[in-house]
Amino acid sequence: MKKDSAEEHLKLQAILHILEDRYPHAVSGLEIASLVDLSAEKVGSFLGFLAKYSFITYNETEKTALIRADFSALE
Numbered sequence: 692m693k694k695d696s697a698e699e700h701l702k703l704q705a706i707l708h709i710l711e712d713r714y715p716h717a718v719s720g721l722e723i724a725s726l727v728d729l730s731a732e733k734v735g736s737f738l739g740f741l742a743k744y745s746f747i748t749y750n751e752t753e754k755t756a757l758i759r760a761d762f763s764a765l766e
Contacts, residue, residue: 702727703737710747710758717755 705727709718724734738756742749746762749755 702729706737710756714758717757720754720756
């Protein structure tokens with residue numbers, strides 16, 4: 692189980708890098724899901740978490756995410 696957890700952690704880090712690399716453009720959750728090989732539901736859940744704590748802006752209707760400039764600068 693530790694291996695699965697480590698792999699998922701790397702995928703979540705990859706999502707953050709994708710968002711940062713695409714800034715200032717929004718990225719669709721489906722595109723992210725295909726790039727990191729996670730389900731759209733898991734990606735959507737993670738993006739919802741990031742939006743809840745204001746790390747990203749997430750458009751629920753279009754299912755697109757945009758990293759906030761102030762969070763991007765932290766990395």
